[in-house]
Amino acid sequence: MLESIKCSASGAYYLRGQWVPADAQAPAALAAAGVTAEQAGQAYKGTMAYGILTAHNTSGNDRDLRIKFDAMASHDITFVGIIQTARASGLEKFPIPYVLTNCHNSLCAVGGTINEDDHRFGLSAAKKYGGIFVPPHMAVIHQYMRERFAGCGKMILGSDSHTRYGALGTMAIGEGGGELAKQLLGRTYDVARPGVVAICLTGALPAGCGPHDVAIALVGELFKSGYVKNKVMEFVGPGIASLRQDTRNAIDAMTTETTCLSSIWETDEKTRQFLTVHGRAGDYKPLHPAELAYYDGVVSVDLSKIRPMIALPMHPSNAFPIEELNANLKDILHECEENVQKLVGRSDVKLDLCSKIENGRLRVDQGVIAGCAGGLFDSIYEAASILKGHTGGCGDYALSVYPGSQPIMMELNRTGVLTDLMASGATIRTAFCGPCFGAGDVPANGALSIRHTTRNFPSREGSKPGSGQLAGVALMDARSIAATTANGGILTPATEVDYDPTVPEYHYDPSSYEARVYQGFGHGDYDALLKLGPNIKDWPEIAPLGDNLLLKVASYITDPVTTTDELIPSGETSSYRSNPLGLAEFTLSRKDPAYVGRAKAVQAEEAARRAGQGDAALLAKIRAVPGCEALTWDDVQLASTIFAVKPGDGSAREQAASCQRVLGPGPTSSTSTPPSVTAPTSSTGACCPSSSTVRLPSA
Template sequence: MIKLIRGGCYYMDGALVKENQAFLTAEQKAKAQKGTMTYKILRAHNEGDEENLKIKFDAIASHDITYVGIIQTAKASGLEKFPLSYTLTNCHNSLCAVGGTINEDDHVFGLSAAKKYGANFVPPHLAVIHQYMRETEAKVGRMILGSDSHTRYGALGTMAVGEGGPELVKQILGKTYDIKRPETVAVYLRGNLRKGVGPQDVAIALCGAVFKNGFVKNKILEFVGPGIKNLSMDYRNGIDVMTTETACLSSVWETDEKTREYYKVHGREEDYKELKAENPAYYDYGITINLSTVEPMIALPFHPSNAYTIRELLAHPYEILSEVEQAGRKLKGDESFTLTDKIVDGKIYVNQGIIAGCAGGMYENIAEAYEILKGKSTGTGEFSLSVYPSSQPVFKSLVDNGYIGGLMESGAVVKTAFCGPCFGAGDVPANNGLSIRHTTRNFESREGSKPASGQLAAVALMDARSIAATAANGGFLTSALDVDYTKKIKKYSFDAEIYRNRVYRGAGDAHTETPLKYGPNIADWPEMIPLGKNVLIKAVSVLEDPVTTTDELIPSGETSSYRSNPLKLAEFALSRKDPAYVGRAKEVKAAEEARRAEGSLPEEVLKEVGPLQIKEGTIYGSCVVAVKPGDGSAREQAASCQRVLGGIANIAKEYATKRYRSNLINWGMLPFVADKLNFKVGDYIYIENIDELIRNGAEEIPAKHLSGKSVKDITLRVGGLTDDEKNIILKGCLINFNAAK
């Protein structure tokens, strides 16, 4: 089904050829390295040299969890007007059910900011962020930066990257996105999907093949090959948006007449152009996918890469679910979590089905789901099915073509465009429930449960077609290959009037006299102190899991409503993973505040760290120690909440994503790496002359580690830092860095 090429390869004459079988000269290879679509797009947007890229994006996008913080940060840094197209959508905190008025207050602030600084504003329930950007902002050859990890428009020939908010602030302030030239991976598609196999099946299979081994981490995926022509644009978009779960940096696809037709349908045929790799084009790695052999898949809890074929799961339900059950019990901390109880007479019963968001809520997914459910019932038992079209234009076309009415007749509940089911703010299952979802993620607790309160539900990712087949079978897990249905669906029609009559299109049209409208929950960032000459760091949380997601660092769900208030949001940091973290971090922060007010650390701290002989000019902060933190969301709050609580560093074996490491740096935190994590909660790390070491670009940092009464010399690493990154850390955060300029 999927094969990995662990080395260089060429895309030549319509085939993927290993480097050692291509017999090309060094000169031909050098030319082929510049023949990728990736190279062409990056070159057109690069203001740096060939290897150290400084990228200027064409457009940026944020939703209502992130845009308030971004605008507040940019405003504190000297924002006058947005210099590039900026789109603000309202698809995450659309439900005003938490915290009274605060969600709608953010929306009012967003519209006032769009008018004042010149941006587009998409009101709640109109579209999820990535569907709107596909429909209106993607262009072949364009680059878009979004403050959401699933910012992916590669199937439309647009290279898009999801990053933390501070990277968008840099673009707003005329700065660049600085990275080493990323490696490229050819994803060669051939064959044709069988009826019943959808885009999520391909995506889950791909995640299962490459995530755990880090095969594409921080690389760019380039989709090529004869199989592309056999995929509709909805299928391509559905696969593409899930590439985020492989840990790649971005993606791009060859374009063709189907791509042209997509732009034409959306009234933007002029934004299309042919985008192809040269013959030959060289890639650092390769992946081949035979679409003809892809089966309906399921990604079991608690990660999209926990991939099985549905056939395999149904053949061995107890053995496979038992493993996941044990993982869930470890997370919950007791034996009450169960999955094997869902096995009934050899079949697996699920409690809930969801088709939603930027991955599931597209027209063809929902239309085919209707065809499978036509004339059937989802039943009157515990199982429920909810469907969220990804935009009002998609919703209207589904209504016009009779699909919505048919789904309602089957028992499905159809709702407006909303990202809530993806991050735990909508359709939270019951405790111990099993939900199958065509959404983007199934991390622990992301569906909204709270293990610390004795709750844990489970989410498995599946394609809309097999979810519909399961719904038609009364909630018993069913592969769409096992049902008979008509795949032929009615043509999609895009109604531009929906957006024309409701979206505020203000990009490039700033009305600087317009006042910003602040709700009572919107707060400024607290003061962030600059890096001192020396640092004393206390480990206040040590996480031993192989991977720590951003959902664990700062939970999603109802906490999202507080993301316009840094101090309130920080109270939720690590609340589901280490509930004592906030209290410990606050103690360190209070001691540092006392040092700054009185000239020295409190006596009890000095007594504890006596063996270290702390010198003057030492600042005191906390750190989180984790094996591999930062998988998942681009949310900057995973780092900023630590900073607000007095955090000054992370120590890890490695960082799961570039974007999390960038978030740490942009919030003035030291992104330390250590080969061995021999740290306990309460340990101290002391580093002298840290300011000089960072300023001079030292990648190895000598430190002293105090554990109990024992002091050891250790070496920490920070990796390569750009000049701007060094100065951001020295100044204390991006806000301070920009304000100083």
């Protein structure tokens, strides 16, 4: 356990700024402070999360919540499928502000015109249904929502995992597209009231430490233990005041990697200033726990003890202080290599990290500062301060910087930061999320990239182990990436660099948004036609399930976790996410390439059954099952499924399930309308539960 972070062994009461452990002594301690047993029993209502959830709950029951959100956001990997699903289910107009950003497929690098066709579809949908359309290169999804929509006490739903705006007083949740389609149809987000864990911040960060150092430390401590899994992380404590608002926002973006449901922070004058600068002073209100609040756990974070961190391949929780890594390079890197080898599951490809040790230090090949976590003004400004007068050289090492929005880019330009960065040899990109999922700055085979981005899952940097290509990403804060760059690519924590960490007051210029963002909420042209490209396909019609279903396992995976990137790869496949059948061809391509063929074989068997040509020998096996003696092929359907220990970890992408949905039971038509939003979204890919699922006797 890191010295800077400690987790309580039990729940705790927050009583007028003091913590009372919920142990055997708690009743007496609370009574001594004048708290009755009844008040203690209702203390769960004192959290900020409870108040916001209750204000958005339509069920009248504070245990079983039916949430309606204030706004929603999607990007160009997900919005086509969401709108197509809602359209097939009766969509007439967007009932709440729905922001369609174009920050994932904005390069239009794969598949001809299909990415730009998706963008054109998004604009036509915004015009037809009354939406907000943010063109490519203008802003990454979460920075736009921070600048334009997040506000104290609000709730926002997004079809991206890192939908987190808690540091601005907004409870935000990243979900699969089916949940957004439900909101578009006036339905609710249904969830049991989540537990709430306090993240109590004290102290102040040392110079050279930034938001990713805090975030990686938190993920390293909380992910594996499941301490906050499906709970709300509620940030409280005096340490919040020491953090700039950009720092809070960047830490908050990474709470997704702890597996929590959502997050919320206490707000203060810095929050007010952020909203005021962005022209939304009216969206501020102070948020604090009540004088008495109950939390399911307490994570104590001493910011003064945070040190520059690194998350080695291939997970944000593979966290080490850089000082510790540098002191034990060979041992830690060798263990990392072995874990990567197990994760990749191939003997013909290897990530050789130990060969990168030079004179006892680690040489890296690339640096990237980007996205909703790294592309913020403060982090880029400090990185430029560290780099000023230095360069990464003209060898293999290269640094790329992606400001998170056009307004941030304009302010970096106004303050001269872009010039300083370019003078140091860094290349400046537009707002783009590609480095987070393998579609931007893909490193060379065998290379190690250090990134202030959100994820370093397998192949999130763009490599393809099945083709013999394997690279690695380590997550770090922008400040230490800059320090490493200034040291010619030799891993260096920013605490070893003498620089001025002062960041000037931020000036927000919305003129680029005013000139290019389409603002259509509330005034759609509801009779207009959508603009459909050749790759934009309706959902295939899928036959309704009958009473009896025979499932054949088409893939058997025993890994502890199967991520969505293994179920359906990121990167080049993103271009096909408007085409359910086309995308399904990539399912499990990096984990089990034979899966699609096996699933299609089961589909063929089901087609033969429907045509009256079912396998007689198989029917005989079914009839051997007690209670199934009288079944005929008219009574039983065939479908495929996969077996996995923990499938679908680490993303909100519903395509990880939809691909198996169209391959599992099998479409009856490729041109008809999509199914209702009640179609299953379980990432196991199994069909809807039938009243009877046939289990065949073992051979």
